[in-house]
Amino acid sequence: MLFTHLPDEIFQALSGSNKALIEAVLFDLSDVFYDHAEDPIKEKSAIIEAIEDSLHKLDTLAWHDDLKDGFDSPKTIHEYALRIYHRLVNTGWLIEEQELYRVSVLMSPQVSMLLRSLVEISRHGKRNYGATVLSILSNLESVANHPQERGVTLSQTAEAARDFSAHLNQILLGIRSLQRDLFSKREPKEIVAGFFDLFVEGILIADYKTIKTSNNPFRFRRQILELTQGFLAEPNLMGNIAQCYADQQLISVDQALAAVEKDCRDIIQTFTTIDQRLDRIDEYRYRLEKRAADTARYMDSSRPGLANKVAGIIADVAQFDNLPTLKNMVSVKAVGVESCAQPAKRRDPPPPRVITQAEVSQAAIAFRDRQRRFHEARQVSVAKLQSYLDRQLSDKSAMHILDFTIESVEDFVCFDHLRYVGSLGVNAKRIEKSFDVIFTDQYINVREFVECREFNVVRRSKSHA
The missing domain is CATH 1.10.10.10 (Winged helix-like DNA-binding domain superfamily/Winged helix DNA-binding domain)
Incomplete structure (x- = not known):
């Protein structure tokens, strides 16, 4: 009992x-x-x-x-x-x-x-849904990456999803009962006080405003559903998680498989039907807010300066021996259309927009590849310089500046940086150990590419190195 x-x-x-x-x-x-x-x-x-x-x-x-x-x-x-x-x-x-x-x-x-x-x-009041959804997603990713070691975490995740779903139902039922209680009251102060004390402070979700934004806590719902459905679709993964269930909870493998399937379906059910329940909560919330706003508006229906206008009208009327007859009271500003409270209209949410993936043209892809290859060719590295020198000198012990060939952008970049080997940093020390660049005072034009000081590249002997 x-x-x-x-x-x-x-x-x-x-x-x-x-x-x-x-x-x-x-x-x-x-x-x-x-x-x-x-x-x-x-x-x-x-x-x-x-x-x-x-x-x-x-x-x-x-x-x-x-x-x-x-x-x-x-x-x-x-x-x-x-x-x-x-x-x-x-x-x-x-x-x-x-x-x-x-x-x-x-x-x-x-x-x-x-x-x-x-x-x-x-203390049942506000809950932060962003933390709950993120913890569920994190646990599911942990189960997917380590099913044998952390598979039992799926059970805690399903329990968090059930608690999350139950809290949504509590909010829905709480707003309905609060709506019934407030609608039965006739005292404006009680309606407004009940709205703020019971709804705003007690029932409203802490991060409710973020639900309607791009940074809403349910933006991970698709990933949660994909991970959970993936567990049911892959027998091997399902078996590993069930084995972890069986080891940790001391149950048979068949019972573990049934428990894993039930937990997965509970998570899917929670995040599949969440839109319908949020819409119902939003509908009841709108009714409550409208009733409280209308009540507060009627509680303070007088406008600033209205007392002075009424006093002026009375003073003007007192000048007549016989009171004038008002044929049209709507045109009088004291009780005209401007003084009537108008409830705010509910704004309908924008229609859903279908997101289509933009296709990139083949010409743009080819141009991007050419740009990438050009930037890669212009990059200087010690490995490129080493390869260029080995290819140019081959078996030669020395080589004049005019004997070097320039057949590509990489060759030109490497040839241009031979003069600055000594300033390329620590990584270029191994090139200085293998080759020596000896300069003269004469300037010459090389292949009509660059004009620079004449130099010879001499291969160092191993004993000298």
């Missing part, structure tokens, strides 16, 4: 006349017991001090004796804290353990889970 592992009196503390005090204390005690950096077993004095701190935050304190227990009503904060502490112990929220003279306080795992769930319900 649902409440088999909980004390029978667990909810008595939250149903009596002092439930407001108990609720405030439990809310703060949840932080005390959930502190991951400390021991979950607390000293009794520390718990009573925590209760006193919670009571100090409250504006007023009032204790109602539902049961005549023979004790006087508490007068001080410490007495209030002791009364609440014993109330929590008697109803099963807290458990006392005594070792000699030391009294420790703890929560049973079931009660701790119950309190955590109640706190999460009270």
Whole structure:
């Protein structure tokens, strides 16, 4: 049964006349017991001090004796804290353990889970969808790259997708119930206050505005669907993930295969139907915002300067012995069309645009290749210089500048940089060890390409090097 592992009196503390005090204390005690950096077993004095701190935050304190227990009503904060502490112990929220003279306080795992769930319900507000979707995509990519080691991560990913889908349903149902409650009210202040307190602060998605932008958190939906569908389409990958399931969860391979398939289909179902649910949420959101905007507009229907205009009209009318008859009241600015509130029209989203891939012409591709080859030919490297010199000198020990041949752009670039071998950096030292460039004071014209100082390239002997 649902409440088999909980004390029978667990909810008595939250149903009596002092439930407001108990609720405030439990809310703060949840932080005390959930502190991951400390021991979950607390000293009794520390718990009573925590209760006193919670009571100090409250504006007023009032204790109602539902049961005549023979004790006087508490007068001080410490007495209030002791009364609440014993109330929590008697109803099963807290458990006392005594070792000699030391009294420790703890929560049973079931009660701790119950309190955590109640706190999460009270804090159910805004969620950030961008982080959720990115974590799902990251886990799926990890499973695809390492199915045997991290395949079990798919189970956590599917659970995150189910939780994500359930939160969307909660938002949809929450907006519907809020819409029903607000539409039943007739007091404008209650409508506007309820809209901001319950919807804007409680239900609205934290990054809702980004859903309609190019940087929306669902732009990775196609990649998520492709990865998940790829798991189902590849038997080998499916088998590796199932084997990881079987090893980590200690189940048979057949059960693991069924679990993997179910997790994949849950993820696909969540991200396939997300558009329909977001559209419904957007429709209810628009109705709520329109009702709140219309209410706020009618609450402040007077325009700036309208009182002075009305006073002027009354002063002008007072000059007549007989009041004039207004044949057309719409033309009067005091109550004319300009003073009527007009609800904002809903803007329809732009129609979807089919994205087609632009085709590049073959001429543009050929021109781009020629440019790339030309830039590559102009680049100077030590390997090109070494190859050029070896090819030109071949078996010769020395070679004059006019004996070099220039047959391509690469040859010209290499020939032009022979004069600057000494300034090409550390990588060119190996060329200086193999060849020596000896210059003269005479300038000559080489192949009508370049005019430079005459030089000879001499191959160094191994003993000289």
